[in-house]
Amino acid sequence: LRDRDGGFMVRHPEQVKGKRLAVGSLDISTELQSILQSGVSQQTYVAVAPFDRTRRTLTFRRIQDAPMIVVAGLAEDDYLAQWRQERWKTLGWLGFSLFVLWGGGLVLWRLWRGRERSAHALATSEAAFRSLAENSADYIMRYDRQHRHTYMNPAGLKVSGLAAGELIGKTHHEAGFPEDLCLLWEQ
Secondary structure, eight states, X not given: OEETTSXXXXXXXXXXXXXXXXXXXXXOOHHHHXXXXXXXXXXXXXXXXXXXXXXXXXXXXXXXXSSEEEEEEEEHHHHSHHHHHHHHHHHXXXXXXXXXHHHHHHHHHHHHHHHHHHHHHHHHHHHHHHHHHHHOSSOOEEEOTTOBEEEEOHHHHHHHTOOHHHHTTOBHHHHTOOHHHHHHHTO
16 A cells, blocks of 8 residues: 555565565655556556566556545566476466377378378289280280279280170170180189
């Protein structure tokens, strides 16, 4: 509690860092001096107290119809103490989270690279098969479990006399091959 000029009337706690301020002491910050001179009735500000050199966030308010003002404040060290105590725990969790994200990203990257390698190997294998099959003079065909044709090379199409569109997706019987040849192929 201060008088209208900023002099101490009463303080709680009475001592700060072993220093006691005398009643009437005008030991005030330049920020509070400026605020008192401006005539505003209330304001929150940050200042370093001249009597103990502690940085505080303060709020002051003039008491209506009374020649005094109330100033209340809290040192940054006091209101940041819990954060400062917990920052290492918070930073530890943040570090752990980043490690997990990095590790997960690394796993996903390796899975992706493995998939890319597999796709490349499959494409290379498929290209080699196509080259071999397309250029072979032998009759090469591929069919599924229901004996439906999925592929026939040009030499096979030439021997059968059919176009690929007439053969692909059809069984040997549906394509019109002789019965004895169909039985041989379906074994």
